[in-house]
Amino acid sequence: MSMFLIIAVVTLIFIVIFQISKASEYVAVLKGAEASRKQNNKINGFLMIAFLVLGLIGVWYCNELYYGKTLLPYPSASKEGEKVDEMLWVTLAVTGIVFIITQILLFWFAYKYQESDKRKPFYLPHNNKLEVIWTVVPAIVLAVLVVIGLRNWFLFTSDAPKGAMEVEVVGKQFGWIYRYPGKDKTFGKKYFKNIDGTNALGLLWDDKAGQDDVVLEGTMYIVKDKPVKLIIGSRDVIHDVGLTHFRLKMDAVPGTPTTMWFTPKYTTKEMKEITGNPNFAYEISCDQMCGNGHYSMKGVIEVVTQEEFDAWMAGKKATYLVAFPDKDPSNAPAKPAADSAKIAAPVAKM
Amino acid sequence: MATEAVLQAHATHDVHGDHHHEHHHHETFITKYVFSQDHKMIAKQFLITGMVWAVLGGLMSVLFRFQLGYPDATYPWLEDLLGKWAEGGRITPAAYYALVTTHGTVLVFFVLTAGLSGTFANFLIPLQIGARDMASPFMNMLSYWFFLAASIVMLSSLFVETGPFSGGWTAYPPLSALGDASPGSKTGMDLWLISMALFVVSSLLGGLNYIATVLNMRTKGMSMTRMPLTIWALFFTAILGVLSFPVLFSGFILLIFDRNFGTSFYLSDIYLAGVEKALPNEGGSAILYQHLFWFLGHPEVYIILLPAMGMVSEILSVNSRKPIFGYMAMIGSLFAIAILAFLVWAHHMFVTGLNPFLGSIFVLLTLLIAVPSAIKVFNWLTTLWRGNIRFTPAMLFAIGFVSLFISGGLTGIWLGNSALDIHLHDTYFVIAHFHIVMGVASMFGMFAGIYHWYPKMYGRYLNNTMGYIHFWATLAGAYLIFWPMHYEGLAGMPRRYYDYSIWESFKQFAELNRFISTVAMIVFAVQLLFLFNFFYSIWKGRKVREQNPYNATTLEWTTPINPGHGNWVGEIPEVHRWAYDYGKDGKEFISQTTPIGADESSHH
Numbered sequence: 008m009s010m011f012l013i014i015a016v017v018t019l020i021f022i023v024i025f026q027i028s029k030a031s032e033y034v035a036v037l038k039g040a041e042a043s044r045k046q047n048n049k050i051n052g053f054l055m056i057a058f059l060v061l062g063l064i065g066v067w068y069c070n071e072l073y074y075g076k077t078l079l080p081y082p083s084a085s086k087e088g089e090k091v092d093e094m095l096w097v098t099l100a101v102t103g104i105v106f107i108i109t110q111i112l113l114f115w116f117a118y119k120y121q122e123s124d125k126r127k128p129f130y131l132p133h134n135n136k137l138e139v140i141w142t143v144v145p146a147i148v149l150a151v152l153v154v155i156g157l158r159n160w161f162l163f164t165s166d167a168p169k170g171a172m173e174v175e176v177v178g179k180q181f182g183w184i185y186r187y188p189g190k191d192k193t194f195g196k197k198y199f200k201n202i203d204g205t206n207a208l209g210l211l212w213d214d215k216a217g218q219d220d221v222v223l224e225g226t227m228y229i230v231k232d233k234p235v236k237l238i239i240g241s242r243d244v245i246h247d248v249g250l251t252h253f254r255l256k257m258d259a260v261p262g263t264p265t266t267m268w269f270t271p272k273y274t275t276k277e278m279k280e281i282t283g284n285p286n287f288a289y290e291i292s293c294d295q296m297c298g299n300g301h302y303s304m305k306g307v308i309e310v311v312t313q314e315e316f317d318a319w320m321a322g323k324k325a326t327y328l329v330a331f332p333d334k335d336p337s338n339a340p341a342k343p344a345a346d347s348a349k350i351a352a353p354v355a356k357m
Numbered sequence: 358m359a360t361e362a363v364l365q366a367h368a369t370h371d372v373h374g375d376h377h378h379e380h381h382h383h384e385t386f387i388t389k390y391v392f393s394q395d396h397k398m399i400a401k402q403f404l405i406t407g408m409v410w411a412v413l414g415g416l417m418s419v420l421f422r423f424q425l426g427y428p429d430a431t432y433p434w435l436e437d438l439l440g441k442w443a444e445g446g447r448i449t450p451a452a453y454y455a456l457v458t459t460h461g462t463v464l465v466f467f468v469l470t471a472g473l474s475g476t477f478a479n480f481l482i483p484l485q486i487g488a489r490d491m492a493s494p495f496m497n498m499l500s501y502w503f504f505l506a507a508s509i510v511m512l513s514s515l516f517v518e519t520g521p522f523s524g525g526w527t528a529y530p531p532l533s534a535l536g537d538a539s540p541g542s543k544t545g546m547d548l549w550l551i552s553m554a555l556f557v558v559s560s561l562l563g564g565l566n567y568i569a570t571v572l573n574m575r576t577k578g579m580s581m582t583r584m585p586l587t588i589w590a591l592f593f594t595a596i597l598g599v600l601s602f603p604v605l606f607s608g609f610i611l612l613i614f615d616r617n618f619g620t621s622f623y624l625s626d627i628y629l630a631g632v633e634k635a636l637p638n639e640g641g642s643a644i645l646y647q648h649l650f651w652f653l654g655h656p657e658v659y660i661i662l663l664p665a666m667g668m669v670s671e672i673l674s675v676n677s678r679k680p681i682f683g684y685m686a687m688i689g690s691l692f693a694i695a696i697l698a699f700l701v702w703a704h705h706m707f708v709t710g711l712n713p714f715l716g717s718i719f720v721l722l723t724l725l726i727a728v729p730s731a732i733k734v735f736n737w738l739t740t741l742w743r744g745n746i747r748f749t750p751a752m753l754f755a756i757g758f759v760s761l762f763i764s765g766g767l768t769g770i771w772l773g774n775s776a777l778d779i780h781l782h783d784t785y786f787v788i789a790h791f792h793i794v795m796g797v798a799s800m801f802g803m804f805a806g807i808y809h810w811y812p813k814m815y816g817r818y819l820n821n822t823m824g825y826i827h828f829w830a831t832l833a834g835a836y837l838i839f840w841p842m843h844y845e846g847l848a849g850m851p852r853r854y855y856d857y858s859i860w861e862s863f864k865q866f867a868e869l870n871r872f873i874s875t876v877a878m879i880v881f882a883v884q885l886l887f888l889f890n891f892f893y894s895i896w897k898g899r900k901v902r903e904q905n906p907y908n909a910t911t912l913e914w915t916t917p918i919n920p921g922h923g924n925w926v927g928e929i930p931e932v933h934r935w936a937y938d939y940g941k942d943g944k945e946f947i948s949q950t951t952p953i954g955a956d957e958s959s960h961h
Contacts, residue, residue, distance in 0.1 A: 010434050017882055024886060028822035032899060044747075047821065051748035054829060055756070062836065073844035076865045091780045098777060102767040109734060109763045116741040117756055120677070121748065128678040128940035129743035137739070138686050138732065145731040149724045152774060157717050159776035164713035179630060180538065200635040202628040209628070209635075239710075242628050244532040245643055247708065247783065251849025251862060254780040258709045260643050261531060262625030265710030290862045294783040294851045296525040298532060298539045299450040302854035 045122070052121035059114035063107070078251065081281055084289065084310075085269040088254030090159045097155060101148060163255065167236035167268035174227060175238045176291075177208060178246030178259040181300035183291060184208060185227045189219030189325060194238070202242065205330050212327060222326040226307045227291075229271055230316045236268040246304065249294035252278070256294050271310045278310070384922075394494035395922040400480035401814060402501050404807070406508060407472020408888065410463045417460040419881050424448045426874025428856050428867075442520070450855045454523035455515075455541055457853060461526030462549070463511065464796065466556055469661040471504050473803045474598075477664055478567045478591040480810065484913035485585050487576025487930060489923045492569035496562050503559035507552045514548035522549040525853060527654065530623040530646050534615045537632045546616070550609055557606045560598050567595035576912070578932035582688075583949070585911050585936040586681060589688050590667020593695040594660050601656040601699070608649030615641070622646075644709050651702035658795045659698040663691060665802020666733060666762075669755040671936075672809050673737055675909045676752035677744030678945065680937035683736045690729035690736075697726045707775040708782050716775050723773035730766050734759065745940075749907075750824030751809035757832045758801040764836075765794025768843070783853075786846020789839045797835045804828075807891070812906055816919040817898030823890040827883060834880035838873050845869065908946050911936050915950055 035043040074080065083089045120126070175186035175194060184207050188194045195217015201209035207224070210217045229235045239248055241259035248267065249256040257267040279287045291306030311319070328335040393399060420439075423432070424447070431446030442452035479497065483490055491497045514521040523541030524532040528549070536543035571592045575584070584592075611622040615638075623646045624638035674681040681687060703711060703719040737759050746752065768790040772778050781787065804827075811819050850863040857863045857870075905914040912932070916924050930950040938947040942958055 010432075021886065021889070024823065024826060025889070028820045028826075028890075031822040032820065047825070048746075048748050051753060051825065052746075055748075058829075058832070065836070066840070069841055069844070073841060073866075073869065077844050077847035078849060079847060088780075091777060094774070094777055095771075095780075098771050098774065102770055106763065106767050109738065110760060112738050113741070113756065113759055113763070116738060116744075117746060117748075120741060120744045121746050123745065126743075126745050127943070128745040130680065130940045130942075131682060131739070131743070132680045132937065133683045133686065134739075138683050138736075141735040142728060142732055146728050149727055149770070152770065153721055153724050156720055156774035156776045160717060160720065160774075160779075161713060163776060163779060164716070179628075199626040199628050202635055203633075242626075243630070244535070244538050244627075245529055249783070249849065249851060251780075251784075256708050256779060256782060260710060261627050262639075263642060263644060263710060284861070286861050288861050290860060292849070292851050292860065292862070296454075296529070296532065296853045299454055299523065299541075299855075301454070302450070302856050303859060305859065 048122050052118050055114045055121075056118040059111065059118075062110070062114075078254075082272070083252070083254050084273055084278060085250075085253035085255070085271055087163055087269045088252075090162065091254040094155055094159055098152060101152065163267075167266070168234045171234035171236045171268055172230060173236050173238060174229065175208075175240070176227070176248055176259070176306075177240045177242055178248070178293065178297070178304070179207075179242040180244065180298050181293070181304040182224060183227075183248075183304070183306035184242075185223045185306075187221040187223075187320070187323070188216075189221060191216060191219055195220050199242070206326075208242075210326065212330070218327040219325045220327070221320075221323045223323070226309050228309050228311055228316055228319050230313050231271055231274045231277075231310050233313070234268055234270045236266060239265045239267060244297050245295050246293045246297050247295035249292040250289070250308070251292065252289050258295055274310045274312060275308075392498060394490070394498050396479045396483050396491050396494065396497060397814070397920070397922075397924075399497055399501050400476045403471055403475030403479060403504065406501075406505060407468050407476060408891070410467040410508065411472065411884075412888065414460050414463040414468060415881050415884060417456045417463075419878055420448065421453055421456040421460070422874035422877045424453050424855065426871040428858060451520055451523060451540060453855045454525075454853070455521045455545070458523050458525055458541070459511075459515065459521055462522075462553075465526060465657065465661070466553070467504075467508060467511070469796070469799050469803070470560065470598075470657070471556070473661065473799060473806075474567075474591060474594050474664045475501070475504065475563060476803075477587070477668060477806050477810075478563065478595065480814065481587050481913065482567055482570050482591060483574070484813070484916065484920075484924060485588050485911050485936075486571060486574065486579055487912045487925075487932065488570060488574035489925070489929070491566050492574055493566055496566050500559050500563035500566065503555050503562065507555035507559060510548050510552035510555060514545050514552065517544045517548065519543040519545055521545040527647075527650060528612070529650075530612060530615060530643055531627055534612060534623060535627070535629065535636075536616075537629045537634075550613055550616075554606065554609060557602045557609075560602050564595040564598040564602075567591060568599065571595075576929045576932055579912075579949075582685070583932055583935045585667075586670040586684070586687055586691075587664075587667040589691055590663045590670070593691050594663045597656040597660050597663070597695055597698055601653040601660075604649055605653035608646055608653075611649070612646065644706070644711075647706050647709060648702070651705045652699075654705065655702040656698040658791070659694055661795055661799045662802075663694070665758060665799045665805075666691070668802050668806040668809070669758045670737070670740075671911075672751050672755040672805050673740050673759075674937055674939060675809075675907050676747045676749055676755070677741055678747070678939050679740055679744040680939055680941075681736070682739040682742075683732070684935065684937060686732055687736055690732045693729040694726060697722060697729070701726065701773075704773055704775070704778070707778045720773065720775050724770060726773075727766070727770055730762075734763055734766075749808065750819065750821060750828055751805045753825070753828040754801045754805035754808060757828065758798050758805060760832070761793050761798040761801060761835065764840075765790055765792075765798060769794060780849070781846055783851055784846040785842040785850045785852060788852050789842035789846060792842075793835070793839050797839070801831075804831075804887070809907075810913075811891075811894070812901045813913055813916075813920075815895050815898070816901050817894050818901060818906075819894045819898060820890050823886055827887045827890070830883040831880060834876050834883065837876045838880065841869055841873065905948075910938055910946050910948050912949060915948065 083092050173188055177184040193216040195214040196211045197209045199209050207222055239257050239259045241261040246259040247256055248259055253269050255267055255269055257265050279285055289308040293301055293304035332338050433446045435443040436446045442449055519540040522545040532538050533542055533546055614620040615623050621638035621641035623643050624641040627636040670681050701719055701723045704723045707716050772790055808819055808824055845866050901918050904918055915930050932949045933952045934949055936949055
């Protein structure tokens with residue numbers, strides 16, 4: 008019913024506008040086409056300056072409304088992300104100044120030089136000096152932005168610092184799988200044709216290096232102030248590990264591993280205080296269209312202290328041992344009860 | 358380049374010559390309106406087909422904005438309209454992604470490529486260079502019919518059981534290659550590929566024709582450097598298309614092979630949980646497709662933008678009653694943009710794991726584009742400066758174009774810098790950027806062109822009052838829709854999400870999304886007003902009574918008010934000067950056909 012009402016109202020508005028527009032043509036005939044054209048010209052000239060003023064107020068008002076909802080009021084959650092923010096402010100300053108000057112000139116000129124019988128247009132086909140100025144000045148400013156950008160770019164894409172923790176992140180429709188290398192700090196080999204219900208990444212079970220690897224889903228734990236290198240892959244289509252609070256992202260491409268590293272600055276708990284949001288979480292958003300469930304492909308990163316991390320890790324069982332319980336030394340002797348309690352505790356915590 | 362232009366000028370000759378004169382063909386309805394070989398009629402066919410797609414594509418965006426603005430609401434009429442795609446009155450994720458994908462594809466290719474350069478290259482090239490028709494009118498006709506065929510195939514894909522393609526207009530494999538990964542990648546994707554292949558054929562037939570016509574069919578005296586900037590822009594556009602569309606085509610061919618014939622160009626290491634199966638493909642590279650796609654994809658944005666720039670340059674000059682400032686610099690910057698367009702494609706791929714060194718080269722080349730863009734903006738501003746401006750609806754849209762081009766162009770400096778892109782990539786910041794600079798700005802260029810040349814197309818005027826309302830509502834609406842999206846992007850809100858309510862990081866924008874959706878619907882309704890104006894005025898508009906209603910210098914205004922096939926009655930006029938002698942030596946304007954006077958001051 009309301010639908011019909013809306014359609015009726017819209018149609019009515021259309022008819023009114025149409026009638027007014029039609030009438031304006033008749034008025035033009037009565038008043039003389041030239042006179043009515045000049046009047047329209049004045050109205051549009053005025054609207055130019057009105058649009059400029061209202062537009063600039065709108066830009067300010069929009070900022071008032073939404074600045075607080077962006078990431079910018081809070082510091083970056085990673086050390087590297089600080090560089091992104093710095094660069095963002097420099098770029099904003101440069102483009103913001105150009106934006107304001109050029110928009111003012113555009114609408115001001117349109118208003119100021121609207122048709123007048125008194126003015127003869129100024130025949131100015133070109134002026135080499137002016138053209139050189141506005142070729143060279145933008146080129147120099149852009150060169151500065153390029154230098155800043157590339158310096159950061161090479162930092163972000165450089166090798167992770169020595170001693171960085173490594174975690175493998177693998178995307179699938181529609182979730183994330185994480186793998187920790189275990190005590191030996193080496194990932195075991197994998198092959199996608201080995202993937203099945205119990206072997207989410209297709210680990211080669213006979214590779215010793217992989218027998219202590221821990222494969223998980225849901226939440227990934229990393230350590231505050233410790234660089235972490237993500238080794239990123241995908242099991243099916245292209246995904247993207249989007250870490251908006253850390254200011255970074257990287258595609259997950261099937262068949263081609265990619266990497267990304269950063270140093271988290273605040274634990275999740277600290278970030279909850281900084282943002283004042285008790286539900287705050289470092290969410291991993293999939294930023295590359297990956298199918299109908301794309302919008303729900305969420306992962307969570309929990310940044311914790313080293314002690315908390317160690318305690319959490321101690322409760323994780325190597326995936327190899329989960330797949331082959333008979334190989335698990337802790338299963339062979341008695342006392343399974345104590346063992347399961349140990350696992351249960353940290354799981355409950357997350 | 359100047360010498361080259363002069364050399365080409367020597368090759369200019371009048372092809373059809375004097376033999377054409379006034380003899381009328383016997384034209385039937387079929388030859389005049391359907392299988393027409395008249396460039397003006399083909400232009401109108403492109404325009405009206407483009408408008409149909411603009412309405413459909415716009416309507417799709419309104420539908421998916423319903424979902425984004427009112428994610429919890431249900432509308433029974435949606436189910437009536439879309440059936441199983443809106444079960445219970447709420448658009449399903451599959452339908453949402455299909456709408457987003459089809460909206461992108463048709464707006465980029467069918468509206469802003471075929472509808473824009475198809476219309477205005479066809480209409481303006483012969484009229485403004487002084488030719489009776491295109492170099493090959495028959496190929497020109499084929500170009501339209503291939504486009505129509507592409508349109509029909511695309512339209513049919515909306516009705517297949519598994520739905521139209523739904524993996525985003527960029528159609529990245531493996532998602533687009535594997536029907537088991539997404540239902541939209543089944544029959545819908547086959548139809549999408551067939552449609553796009555037909556479209557590539559259409560663009561090539563058109564583009565080759567435009568180039569041949571501009572190079573060979575200029576009237577006597579029309580050297581390259583006397584051509585209006587519209588023609589220069591359309592010329593560069595055609596070159597971009599001819600050089601880049603075949604690369605896209607090759608990318609599609611490989612995709613067709615991967616989909617249907619078991620090859621592994623793009624596929625490797627894939628396990629599909631949906632069917633619990635590891636695919637046999639190994640050794641392919643999914644990134645290869647992105648290189649092939651963006652090798653067209655980036656020039657494509659200039660294919661969309663350059664015609665708008667050309668028309669805006671012309672319209673600003675005519676209505677400021679002043680020559681365009683820096684004509685040679687305008688050509689030079691068009692040329693620079695056209696060259697750079699081929700050298701920046703990988704800036705769409707900074708976060709794909711691209712070699713960082715390669716990425717740095719693309720940063721440098723990408724930001725270089727800002728230099729010719731800046732030249733263009735400052736030249737437009739200087740053209741307005743000390744002019745005597747008439748605000749026709751076309752002029753308003755041209756000024757709006759400049760405003761939007763500035764706003765959207767500046768955010769390109771953010772995204773072109775890889776170290777910032779790594780944060781903003783695939784967020785709403787990108788949506789805001791390209792919709793403003795490429796989508797809305799080019800749309801404004803197209804509107805400017807339609808309002809300006811409508812009297813030449815139909816011998817009648819559009820209603821100005823409706824034009825003014827159309828302009829101000831659309832300009833304000835475009836900014837209201839896309840400006841706040843920058844803030845969503847700065848919160849990292851990813852694009853192509855069906856629902857944000859489960860995300861702690863992005864759900865704070867629910868209210869803003871509702872606002873944007875509402876404005877989008879109003880702006881869409883305003884476009885219907887334009888559409889009404891357009892069709893109403895074809896039959897009922899005020900008649901054009903003067904041959905040259907804008908006092909413009911260019912050749913199209915030397916044709917009869919309703920030019921027939923062949924454009925000029927009798928001989929094609931000879932050109933004696935450039936296209937921008939407005940306000941020279943105290944004269945209001947001097948037509949290109951006026952010989953240089955004895956005591957005239959020297960420039961051009």
